[in-house]
Amino acid sequence: MDVDIGNALASVASPGVSRASLERLDERVADAHERIERGMANREHGYEALNLPERTDPDEIRAAVDPVADAEALLTVGIGGSSLGAATIANALEGVEPRSTGSRTESDGTETVFLDNVDPAWVSRKLASLPLEETAINVVSRSGTTAETLANFLVVRDAFESAGVDWTERTIVTTGDSGPLRDLADRHDLPSLKVPDGVPGRFSALSAVGMVAAAVCGHDLEALLEGAAAERESLSGSLFECPAYAYGATTYALDGRGAGTNAVMPYAESLETFAEWFAQLWAESLGKDELGQTPVRALGATDQHSQLQLYRAGPRDKLVTFLTVDDGPDRSIPETDVDDLAYLGDSTLGELLAAEFEATEASLAAAGRPNVRVELEAVDEYELGGLLYGMEAACVLAGELYRVNTFEQPAVEWAKKATRGLLGGGEFEEAEAVAEKTELRVER
Amino acid sequence: MDVDIGNALASVASPGVSRASLERLDERVADAHERIERGMANREHGYEALNLPERTDPDEIRAAVDPVADAEALLTVGIGGSSLGAATIANALEGVEPRSTGSRTESDGTETVFLDNVDPAWVSRKLASLPLEETAINVVSRSGTTAETLANFLVVRDAFESAGVDWTERTIVTTGDSGPLRDLADRHDLPSLKVPDGVPGRFSALSAVGMVAAAVCGHDLEALLEGAAAERESLSGSLFECPAYAYGATTYALDGRGAGTNAVMPYAESLETFAEWFAQLWAESLGKDELGQTPVRALGATDQHSQLQLYRAGPRDKLVTFLTVDDGPDRSIPETDVDDLAYLGDSTLGELLAAEFEATEASLAAAGRPNVRVELEAVDEYELGGLLYGMEAACVLAGELYRVNTFEQPAVEWAKKATRGLLGGGEFEEAEAVAEKTELRVER
Known part of the structure; x- marks a missing residue:
């Protein structure tokens, strides 16, 4: 990725x-870069994520998915960092031809569904929409105990059994060294x-x-990793020479000057999920000690007709x-004989989208509202690998500048314990606190 | 809707x-309520939106869609307020049985697609996925000149013609009294x-x-309007007696005390689009004069694994x-013999989702982070009508309290002119400003 600040x-x-x-x-960036390089070299918790381009083995992944490589649909059961990276890659690359092979063939058209919530009506509808006998299951949980993921996996298994489809023939498990999911993978x-x-979920896309x-969909895993490796090569001790650090340092500096919100606005539908992935990366890594920018997911050009008024004229x-x-x-936009629309007929949708972007960027600048441009050459495996790695490096750099513990998420634990307690999964004082809710109800 | 503050x-x-x-x-709420009632009585611009429950004629809408009532798919071409209300209703009610009729029949299963962006690859993929000969077109633009909508409509017409399908037999137009779309409707x-x-786009869902x-999908239009009318009946001069005003006044008061961000987190997948609709309503209505809360779209339980860390431990x-x-x-969640997961097998997905909500709400309260609960009895036409109307009334009330011009969106115009100028649709100084971009590029 290139960056224009x-x-x-x-x-x-x-x-x-x-x-x-x-x-x-930039002097602090140089120090932070040293810390990051040391963390990577020592394979420290979190920093290890930035070593993934050399650690991840595409052959191992392809071998694991080989039994289901021909599946028509892939149902991923996971939540948060166990889902968003996969969804970002799959949604960005839907219909994109592989880059490194030079082939003109599109990716194989596997339908991807992400079961990342436990809403019962929605889960039932998703399951009913899938051809189960042609569907593979990709279940992901590091601990193997994530309540939403394991509940959904139990439901999915049951649905396959009810349909007479052997789920053990169609399931790939990604989990830690031990835990219920690991036991289950061994047993079956x-x-x-x-x-x-050493790689937190939100840093595990690669x-x-x-x-x-991505492997089940036939995407080019090597190109994803090569793009990330090229971004890794660009990490240097100066924000003026490294796009990732330029982005991380600029957002940190702006936050300190009052820009506590970071609205991420891709001008590409295929990158809408990327904005969600970024929101987790940013929020969960930097949102601690009463610090951290609030990420907001937006989409160009659509949100010009929704959020631009606020961005241009609301609080600074x-x-x-x-x-x-x-x-x-x-x-191409077809020509029309309607005078007021004739100008559109000389253009393409892509030119319209590009003009909308340039206009929106300039409209914010003209109103003195800060904005940053992150540029990709294309949406393909190589560029996407670079984008994901670059934003992870930007986030790690920002974490060093904020001096927060980028790789932990302690504030999530309270609700996990309370949930478990409420469902009878043990005694937790957090569950008891739920009953003490202060009410001030206004009813119709 | 009921509200707990x-x-x-x-x-x-x-x-x-x-x-x-x-x-x-509450004294200011009483004054604002008087102003709102006066605006409604005089049918003033914007306030007129709150009269829609009595003004909208379901029979007229059903008559217009009658020629395409049996369509398998409905392609809505619109953007911003011309799309989000329709998408909110259609997505919320997908698979929901009508309420007022007491029928057990589900809605008719029409597939709904919203063409609310001009990304060329995405537009082409959407069009290719639809059975055009069984697809109806719903094109919406008040002015009839919205660049994105008209460009997409020209593309859609062309795709239908290329497929040998007569689009004039399958298109419903919703627009103002004059303009290119009105001319086109008359001509064909x-x-x-x-x-x-008098009803701005973001207030036009009803x-x-x-x-x-909703009509093409077979939803109960009367129930939508009845739900809205019941909410209208609840508008009163006190926030302690009116859920909509309780919500609007509380958010205003919290914003003034530092809560400049409003994260809207439905615990229902079917209401995810509602959060987008709310984001436009809130941002475009209140985001002016350097005022206005920033709406953030979230989703329970999914975003507990993404945003909760920030919400609980980030800036206040x-x-x-x-x-x-x-x-x-x-x-139901099927039982399992895995010890660590046994507690799940006594529950349902709905119970898990409810426990996740209660735990998350309590976890924020325990950390002293403000939150508000908006409760619906169900997701159906009646409750949804009440929710949409209630949030519109909350927004109008907040606008009175902020003393902003709730019903205008002047900051959007600059970019529209620049876009048009860039595409050769006339001379605009805004388009020239685009070329003066300040660059500070960092490349890989």
């Missing part, structure tokens, strides 16, 4: 960051992959966690991160 | 609002409906703009609005 400068925007401030910040001799040690789905507490794609398929 | 009280949360403050604010004698005067799709700048549903279909 021109519209975040104090000469353009308020809040904005001056060149002099960026140069001073299921193909299984390991969630890599491991088996994110790549099993936002950074907008645009994500643009240089090349892709296009489609 | 107990967890927004200063006795629970920081920021929070004291009962004494709420009582003082298309069934057409009018975007009601007019033809939002209800054509957020309100979380939970949206819960009392009744709905459920599904």
Whole structure:
């Protein structure tokens, strides 16, 4: 990815960051980079995620999915970091031809469904929509105990059994070294992959966690890792030379100057899930100690007709991160004899989308609202690998600058215990606190 | 809808609002309510939206869609307020049985697709996925000139013609009294409906703009309007007696105390689009004069594994609005002999989801983070009508309290002119400003 932080400068925007401030910040970036390189070299918890481009073995993943490589549909059962990376890759690459092979063949058209919630009506509808006898199951949970994932997996198994389909022939497990899912994989001799040690879920897209789905869909795993490796090569001690650090440092600097919200707005439908993945990465890594930007998922051009009014004229507490794609398929807009629309007939949808982006970027700059442009050459395996790795590196850098513990998520535990207690899964004081709710009800 | 603002009280949360403050604010609510009632009585711009439950004629809408009532799929071409209301209703009610008739028949299963972006690859994929000869077109633009909508409509017409399907037999137009779309409807004698005067797009869900799709899908239009009318009846001069005003006043008060972000988190997949609709309503109505809360779309339980860390331990700048549903279909979790998961086997997915909600709500309260609960009895036409109307009334009330012009969106115009200029649709100084971009590029 390339990054343009021109519209975040104090000469353009308020809040904005001056060149002099960026140069001073660059000294801290150099120190942070040293810390990151050391963490990677020592394979420390979290930092190890940045080693995935060299650690992940595509052959191992392909071997594990081989029994279901011809599946018409893939049902991934996971939540949070066990789902969003896979969904980001699968949704971005739907219909994209592989890059490294030079083949003109599209990816194999596998339908991908992500069971990442326990809403009963929705789960039932998803299951009913799938041809179970042609569907593979990809169940992902590091601990093997995640309540939503395991509940859904029990439901899915049951649905397969009810339909007379042997789920043990169609299930791939990705989990840790031990736990209920690991036991289950052993008992039924299921193909299984390991969630890599030292890699938190939200940083695991470039491991088996994110790549099993890509493998079943026939995407080019090597190109994903090559794109990430190229981004890894660009990590350096200066934000002015490294797109990932430029992004991480600029967002940190703007947050400190009042831009507590980071609206991520891809101008590509295929990257809508990426914005969700980014939101988890950013929120769960940096949202602690009363620090951290709030990520907001947006989409161009659609949200120009929804959020732009606020971004341009609301409180000066936002950074907008645009994500643009240089090349892709296009489609002509047919000509029309309606005068007021004639100008559209000389264009393509892609040109319209590009003009909408340029106009929106300029409209924020003209109103002095900070924004950053992240550019991809295309939406393909190589560029996507670079984007995911680059944003992870940006996040790790930001975590160093904030001085937070980027790789933990302690605030999530309270609700997990309370949930378990409420369902009779043990004694937890958190569950008792639920009953003490303060009410002030207003009813119709 | 019912509302519980107990967890927004200063006795629970920081920021929070004291009962004494709420009582003082209630005097301003009484004044605002008078203003709103006067605006409704005089059918003033914007306030007229709150009259829709009595103004919208379901028979007229059903008559217009009659020629395509049996369509297998409905393609809605619109953007922003011309799409989100229809999508919210259609997505919420997918698979829901009508309420007022007491029938056990499900809605008719029409597939709904919303073409609300101009991404060329995505538009082509959507079109290719539809059985065009069985697809109806619902094109919506008040002005009839919205670039994205008209460009897409030209593309859609062309695709139908290429497939040998007569689009003039399958298209319903919803637009203003004049403009290119109105001319086109007249020229081809298309069934057409009018975007009601005085009703901004984001407030038009309960007019033809939002209800054509519901009608084609066989949903109960009367029940939608009855639910809205019941909410309208509840509008009163006190926030302690009116759920909509309780919500609007509480969010306003919390924003003033530092909660500049409002994360809307339905615990129902079918209400995910509602969160998008709410985000437009809130952002475009209140985001002006450097005021306005930033709406964030979240989803329970999924985002517990993504955003909860930030909500509970990040900056104290957020309100979380939970949206819960009392009744709905459920599904048992099968029993398992795995010890650590045995507790799940005594439960249902619905019970798990409810426990996750209660745990998350309590976990925020325990950390002193303000949150509000909005409760629906079910997801059906009646409750949904009440929810949409209630949130619109809440927004209008908040607009009065902020003293902003709730019903305009002037900051969107700049980018529209620039886009048009960039595509050669006329001379606009905004388009020239685009070329003056300040660059600070960091490349790999």
